[in-house]
Amino acid sequence: MTATVSRRNTVLTIGKYAALAFYLGFALFPLYWLLKIAVTPDTLIFSEGTRLVPSAFTFGNFMTVVFQTDFLAYFWNSLIVSFGTAFFTTLIAAGAGYAFSRFSFAGKRLIIAVMLITQMFPLLMIIAPIYKIVAGLGLLNSLTSLIIVYTAFNIPFATFLMQSFFDAIPKDLEEAAMMDGCSRFQALRKVVFPLTLPGLGATLGFVFTAAWSELLFALMLISKNDAMTFPVGLLTFVSKFSVDWGQMMAAGVLALIPSCLFFLFIQRYLVQGLTSGAVKG
Amino acid sequence: MARIEMRNIAKRYGSVEVLRNVDLEIEDGEFIVLVGPSGCGKSTLLRMIAGLEPITSGDLLIGDERMNDVRPRDRDIAMVFQSYALYPHMDVARNMGFSMEIRGEPSDERQSRIASAARTLGLTALTERLPKALSGGQRQRVAMGRAIVRDPRAFLFDEPLSNLDAALRVEMRLEIARLHRRLGTTMVYVTHDQVEALTLADRIVVLNNGEVQQVGGPLDLYERPANKFVAQFIGSPTMNVIAATGAASTVLLNNGATIELPAPGDASAVVEMGVRPEHIDVVSPDDGDMTGRAEVVEHLGSDTNIYIEVEGVGPLMVREHGNIPAKAGDLVGLRVQPQNVHLFARNGTAL
Numbered sequence: 001m002t003a004t005v006s007r008r009n010t011v012l013t014i015g016k017y018a019a020l021a022f023y024l025g026f027a028l029f030p031l032y033w034l035l036k037i038a039v040t041p042d043t044l045i046f047s048e049g050t051r052l053v054p055s056a057f058t059f060g061n062f063m064t065v066v067f068q069t070d071f072l073a074y075f076w077n078s079l080i081v082s083f084g085t086a087f088f089t090t091l092i093a094a095g096a097g098y099a100f101s102r103f104s105f106a107g108k109r110l111i112i113a114v115m116l117i118t119q120m121f122p123l124l125m126i127i128a129p130i131y132k133i134v135a136g137l138g139l140l141n142s143l144t145s146l147i148i149v150y151t152a153f154n155i156p157f158a159t160f161l162m163q164s165f166f167d168a169i170p171k172d173l174e175e176a177a178m179m180d181g182c183s184r185f186q187a188l189r190k191v192v193f194p195l196t197l198p199g200l201g202a203t204l205g206f207v208f209t210a211a212w213s214e215l216l217f218a219l220m221l222i223s224k225n226d227a228m229t230f231p232v233g234l235l236t237f238v239s240k241f242s243v244d245w246g247q248m249m250a251a252g253v254l255a256l257i258p259s260c261l262f263f264l265f266i267q268r269y270l271v272q273g274l275t276s277g278a279v280k281g
Numbered sequence: 282m283a284r285i286e287m288r289n290i291a292k293r294y295g296s297v298e299v300l301r302n303v304d305l306e307i308e309d310g311e312f313i314v315l316v317g318p319s320g321c322g323k324s325t326l327l328r329m330i331a332g333l334e335p336i337t338s339g340d341l342l343i344g345d346e347r348m349n350d351v352r353p354r355d356r357d358i359a360m361v362f363q364s365y366a367l368y369p370h371m372d373v374a375r376n377m378g379f380s381m382e383i384r385g386e387p388s389d390e391r392q393s394r395i396a397s398a399a400r401t402l403g404l405t406a407l408t409e410r411l412p413k414a415l416s417g418g419q420r421q422r423v424a425m426g427r428a429i430v431r432d433p434r435a436f437l438f439d440e441p442l443s444n445l446d447a448a449l450r451v452e453m454r455l456e457i458a459r460l461h462r463r464l465g466t467t468m469v470y471v472t473h474d475q476v477e478a479l480t481l482a483d484r485i486v487v488l489n490n491g492e493v494q495q496v497g498g499p500l501d502l503y504e505r506p507a508n509k510f511v512a513q514f515i516g517s518p519t520m521n522v523i524a525a526t527g528a529a530s531t532v533l534l535n536n537g538a539t540i541e542l543p544a545p546g547d548a549s550a551v552v553e554m555g556v557r558p559e560h561i562d563v564v565s566p567d568d569g570d571m572t573g574r575a576e577v578v579e580h581l582g583s584d585t586n587i588y589i590e591v592e593g594v595g596p597l598m599v600r601e602h603g604n605i606p607a608k609a610g611d612l613v614g615l616r617v618q619p620q621n622v623h624l625f626a627r628n629g630t631a632l
């Protein structure tokens with residue numbers, strides 16, 4: 001009896017790990033391929049097309065990308081846009097999320113409904129109007145335009161995310177702080193804010209990645225080389241007659257670095273955040 | 282220290298009336314307990330005193346000043362929440378000293394008050410822990426500590442012991458009683474628990490459906506309930522209430538039994554008679570006012586509870602002191618102690 005149970009447990013455990021391994025392999029394989037092509041010498045890319053490990057390595061692609069293309073400028077532009085977007089979106093979403101979570105006011109349901117509706121339209125539908133608005137403001141080819149547009153698009157989701165984090169913080173805590181002599185703002189700053197750090201981290205991370213990899217608007221609103229963000233810049237590796245795979249992949253690998261660093265930095269907040277959102281207290 | 286006065290206070294959420302006509306004067310240093318069934322508005326009343334809930338109409342005075350529109354932080358009142366509401370990111374000492382920190386009081390003064398509160402509550406060894414590393418009872422103590430560090434004008438407690446197990450509850454109850462004796466500060470205490478109410482209170486306020494039913498000392502409420510609700514709410518086990526009619530100084534039960542009241546009076550308005558389980562005596566089957574059959578007998582050691590079905594009257598509960606040799610199925614005689622009978626009119630008021 002106990003033997004069968006423990007055997008079944010072993011089988012279950014093995015099965016679980018096998019499933020995890022399969023998923024991991026599936027998810028990471030494209031990343032591996034990216035890295036592999038980035039370090040494969042140009043001459044071997046097509047001749048050794050499907051070999052898992054290339055027969056020779058080179059860092060030439062990275063060198064070329066960093067020193068002979070505008071990649072660093074794109075990279076810098078992307079950093080500005082992504083950090084700007086993440087900062088402003090999170091700031092606004094935190095305020096709005098707090099209000100949704102704690103206050104009842106006229107029009108609250110309506111605002112929430114409208115925010116949900118904005119998430120329903122395919123982006124393609126609104127590209128033309130957005131282009132017109134941005135052009136009208138004279139902001140074409142500026143990073144500011146991207147920050148504004150990205151912020152506007154990310155606010156609804158980020159607000160709902162922040163609201164759920166605020167909802168998870170018991171109201172009692174703020175009330176206790178107010179009984180202890182805090183004003184509402186002090187209660188927010190000294191009690192609620194420290195407890196929302198995981199939520200802020202998660203929201204920052206989410207918005208940062210979204211802005212970092214956004215292509216459609218960047219492509220539409222930016223045509224000058226010196227304001228290009230990194231995803232648009234990647235396309236410059238595609239010329240009329242050929243694609244420079246090696247350099248493109250090298251640029252891709254470099255582009256992963258800030259996202260990875262960012263998530264490394266916020267991940268301890270993030271993990272806490274995801275559980276504290278799910279389990280109250 | 283301050284007295285708290287409520288004048289004709291009402292509370293509405295939209296069209297829902299949660300409290301009405303609340304008039305209450307709480308003397309300086311008094312221990313007032315609010316009791317009532319779930320949803321009757323106890324927490325709401327407490328939160329209005331705290332300033333966490335706006336008052337729809339009426340006046341709230343603390344220390345003879347009108348407080349309706351004063352912010353919670355300026356009322357100088359401490360509150361212990363049912364959930365304890367400890368700040369999870371602060372250690373025990375900082376939790377307790379938080380109010381002084383906010384008021385910008387000097388650090389050494391703060392430390393000494395924290396230390397003395399921690400000593401009082403037996404928390405000295407725990408001051409550097411975070412709340413998540415404390416047991417339920419310890420958290421409860423920290424919540425109390427946070428209140429007493431401040432030396433406020435009044436304490437408010439919203440069911441502070443309801444998350445503790447029975448033994449700890451008794452211990453903390455004594456702790457609170459001791460605290461009140463030592464500090465002499467006005468306390469308003471909300472509870473579901475009769476024993477807490479009866480043991481802690483100088484006066485008990487019984488609420489039902491948003492209205493004050495009766496205010497009085499524990500024994501007043503037990504001996505002279507103002508109406509049927511209070512009669513059944515206070516006292517455990519619950520008072521038996523049976524249909525009855527009255528004439529002059531006699532009460533007539535539905536099974537034909539009569540009970541002579543000790544004091545002559547007019548009992549003609551009576552529709553129900555109440556008698557507490559401890560005020561019915563078990564006698565031999567032919568004696569007494571009526572006879573019934575024991576259905577369940579509970580031997581508690583110090584007491585015996587007997588559930589008796591009396592034909593024409595209904596089920597009655599009887600509590601006898603000590604261990605009496607009755608068992609289920611026995612035929613028993615019951616004698617009602619006439620001096621301890623409560624009579625109610627049709628609208629429930631006591632006569």
Ligand SMILES: Nc1ncnc2c1ncn2[C@@H]1O[C@H](COP(=O)(O)OP(=O)(O)OP(=O)(O)O)[C@@H](O)[C@H]1O
Pocket residue numbers: 294297299317318319320321322323324325326473
């Ligand atoms: N925001 C609100 N809107 C409408 N009704 C409310 C609101 N808050 C509380 N109530 C109602 O007010 C009544 C009193 O609530 P309150 O919390 O004071 O009850 P209570 O006596 O403390 O009950 P319990 O013993 O269960 O804690 C309840 O019937 C509740 O449904």
Ligand SMILES: [Mg+2]
Pocket residue numbers: 323324325
């Ligand atoms: Mg309550």
